[in-house]
Amino acid sequence: MKATAIAHTNIALIKYWGKRDENLILPANSSLSITLDKFYTETSVEWMEDAKNDLFSLNGQIKQDAKVAQFLKILRAELDIPYFAKIDSVNHVPTAAGLASSASAFAALAVAGSAALGRQDDLANLSRLARRGSGSAARSLFGGLSIWEKGSRLDGLDSYAVPFNSPLTEKMAVVVAVVSDAEKAVSSRDGMKSTVLTSPFFHEWIQTAEEDLRNIKSAFLSGKFVEVGEILEHNAMKMHATTLGAKPPFTYFSPASLTVMDEVRKLRDEGIPAYFTMDAGPNVKIICLRENEKMVSSRMQKLVKDVYICHAGEGAKVIQVD
Amino acid sequence: MKATAIAHTNIALIKYWGKRDENLILPANSSLSITLDKFYTETSVEWMEDAKNDLFSLNGQIKQDAKVAQFLKILRAELDIPYFAKIDSVNHVPTAAGLASSASAFAALAVAGSAALGRQDDLANLSRLARRGSGSAARSLFGGLSIWEKGSRLDGLDSYAVPFNSPLTEKMAVVVAVVSDAEKAVSSRDGMKSTVLTSPFFHEWIQTAEEDLRNIKSAFLSGKFVEVGEILEHNAMKMHATTLGAKPPFTYFSPASLTVMDEVRKLRDEGIPAYFTMDAGPNVKIICLRENEKMVSSRMQKLVKDVYICHAGEGAKVIQVD
Numbered sequence: 001m002k003a004t005a006i007a008h009t010n011i012a013l014i015k016y017w018g019k020r021d022e023n024l025i026l027p028a029n030s031s032l033s034i035t036l037d038k039f040y041t042e043t044s045v046e047w048m049e050d051a052k053n054d055l056f057s058l059n060g061q062i063k064q065d066a067k068v069a070q071f072l073k074i075l076r077a078e079l080d081i082p083y084f085a086k087i088d089s090v091n092h093v094p095t096a097a098g099l100a101s102s103a104s105a106f107a108a109l110a111v112a113g114s115a116a117l118g119r120q121d122d123l124a125n126l127s128r129l130a131r132r133g134s135g136s137a138a139r140s141l142f143g144g145l146s147i148w149e150k151g152s153r154l155d156g157l158d159s160y161a162v163p164f165n166s167p168l169t170e171k172m173a174v175v176v177a178v179v180s181d182a183e184k185a186v187s188s189r190d191g192m193k194s195t196v197l198t199s200p201f202f203h204e205w206i207q208t209a210e211e212d213l214r215n216i217k218s219a220f221l222s223g224k225f226v227e228v229g230e231i232l233e234h235n236a237m238k239m240h241a242t243t244l245g246a247k248p249p250f251t252y253f254s255p256a257s258l259t260v261m262d263e264v265r266k267l268r269d270e271g272i273p274a275y276f277t278m279d280a281g282p283n284v285k286i287i288c289l290r291e292n293e294k295m296v297s298s299r300m301q302k303l304v305k306d307v308y309i310c311h312a313g314e315g316a317k318v319i320q321v322d
Numbered sequence: 323m324k325a326t327a328i329a330h331t332n333i334a335l336i337k338y339w340g341k342r343d344e345n346l347i348l349p350a351n352s353s354l355s356i357t358l359d360k361f362y363t364e365t366s367v368e369w370m371e372d373a374k375n376d377l378f379s380l381n382g383q384i385k386q387d388a389k390v391a392q393f394l395k396i397l398r399a400e401l402d403i404p405y406f407a408k409i410d411s412v413n414h415v416p417t418a419a420g421l422a423s424s425a426s427a428f429a430a431l432a433v434a435g436s437a438a439l440g441r442q443d444d445l446a447n448l449s450r451l452a453r454r455g456s457g458s459a460a461r462s463l464f465g466g467l468s469i470w471e472k473g474s475r476l477d478g479l480d481s482y483a484v485p486f487n488s489p490l491t492e493k494m495a496v497v498v499a500v501v502s503d504a505e506k507a508v509s510s511r512d513g514m515k516s517t518v519l520t521s522p523f524f525h526e527w528i529q530t531a532e533e534d535l536r537n538i539k540s541a542f543l544s545g546k547f548v549e550v551g552e553i554l555e556h557n558a559m560k561m562h563a564t565t566l567g568a569k570p571p572f573t574y575f576s577p578a579s580l581t582v583m584d585e586v587r588k589l590r591d592e593g594i595p596a597y598f599t600m601d602a603g604p605n606v607k608i609i610c611l612r613e614n615e616k617m618v619s620s621r622m623q624k625l626v627k628d629v630y631i632c633h634a635g636e637g638a639k640v641i642q643v644d
Binding site for chain 1: 523525526552562569575578580
């Protein structure tokens with residue numbers, strides 16, 4: 001009843017921003033991401049017949065984590081077992097990377113938890129399960145590009161991720177420019193919620209995000225990188241526009257984020273196709289072609305402390321069953 | 323046939339952002355501003371019976387200016403005269419202030435041009451006229467607070483500014499934090515146009531700006547400064563959200579703008595009611611109470627080079643008729 005799994009983080013190119021159901025973590029729009037090779041979580045789950053509590057350790061330290069506790073309840077219900085679990089999780093996402101690790105964490109937990117019961121769950125099912133821990137975890141089941149279909153059912157059964165193929169996947173790089181590793185002032189969960197409830201731009205964000213997804217899929221299929229880049233940058237800026245409309249307004253932009261974005265625009269002026277995206281934090285991720293990754297990275301190193309070059313990573317997988 | 327007039331700049335608290343008629347400069351929403359005492363333009367106009375061209379000098383130097391040339395054509399048509407004009411204009415808006423001088427410039431030009439014919443034009447008429455040079459100039463006719471009513475007529479006859487009184491007018495200060503005096507990358511005229519044509523958020527911006535105006539008028543009338551501040555800051559952020567939605571996206575935020583905005587939030591955390599607004603450029607204007615103006619100003623001086631403290635200024639007026 002013990003298994004170990006790994007899952008990689010992912011970066012959304014068409015953002016998930018806003019839930020239609022807070023409890024089931026159902027998104028208001030479909031999103032598309034690329035899974036990154038550099039950063040992952042390794043998690044073992046052991047279901048214990050005679051344990052009286054769950055026991056969770058992260059990077060070797062026992063932790064109380066409300067989200068994990070809540071997810072284990074869901075896991076027990078979905079897998080239909082009565083046992084508590086012993087969980088050991090190691091995040092291979094350097095704190096300095098300032099990247100959210102919840103996507104890789106909940107994907108690895110869902111996969112290991114299911115495998116520990118000897119189940120061969122299909123990926124759609126595991127994606128659906130991972131989603132209940134953190135929305136973006138649904139996408140970390142798959143390597144390369146992944147689309148989380150929002151679905152339309154109230155019970156969320158049709159809201160899970162599927163893989164998406166493009167001739168660009170292996171040609172692209174994601175350069176992560178780390179502006180700050182400090183905890184964000186507004187969590188993505190709270191930021192989303194405030195946006196849904198108070199921003200006059202939320203409706204149009206959702207409408208146009210669906211259009212963006214259609215357009216970027218078509219650009220990805222025909223291998224048009226510039227089109228992909230323009231769509232993903234516009235999509236990210238629209239997401240950040242919604243937070244300026246919230247009441248009270250807030251922003252995830254920091255001064256250094258703007259400096260990095262300006263540098264990316266300069267790179268484009270110099271003929272290098274590079275585009276930026278940002279999530280619910282100040283770090284900027286630059287999407288470029290692998291042939292330009294070193295150049296882009298060295299330009300960013302002049303502006304920020306830490307820069308990571310990532311490529312498309314693998315999907316989540318079981319690495320050991322005891 | 324010669325007269326000299328002065329008009330002060332103004333800062334919009336409910337922004338004018340987007341035209342419904344490019345040619346007549348008719349706005350998509352009504353706006354509200356405060357006229358500033360520190361910065362003004364002094365302009366003399368002499369209608370010359372035998373001149374063959376207009377002659378325009380700015381700060382003592384002859385200039386070719388397409389906007390002025392176009393405005394003089396309109397002025398001739400509206401005032402129904404055949405003469406060319408000699409214009410001497412001096413901007414008492416230090417370049418370092420990084421403030422747009424077109425509002426004070428076209429207001430002074432409209433007032434002097436009319437007075438030079440010996441006319442006692444009413445202020446509504448002059449505001450309507452000034453609007454044809456630069457939309458925000460319509461508001462510079464009045465001292466203190468001024469509301470530019472968008473109007474609904476296709477010919478723009480009902481689109482002009484009116485004064486608005488509040489017990490707060492004489493209690494407020496505007497602290498201008500000059501982040502950069504460089505020319506903006508995207509002019510307000512072009513930025514507006516791109517936003518109207520391409521931003522999915524434009525419609526909601528206009529809808530909510532009208533609500534903001536109703537609410538800020540009510541807060542101004544009852545002297546509630548905190549409410550005024552919250553509305554004006556939210557309104558400004560919504561305007562800037564629209565530019566992130568434009569295609570391609572753009573922003574008037576610079577890294578230093580964000581630093582200044584963060585400092586204003588800190589001031590609020592310390593109990594000082596201060597709120598920020600920004601126009602189509604990186605400088606930040608902080609609206610506070612006069613009793614806190616020195617404190618706010620000294621905090622800003624640590625972050626930026628130039629800081630100006632302004633109060634409510636006077637309306638446009640004729641200072642000499644020859």
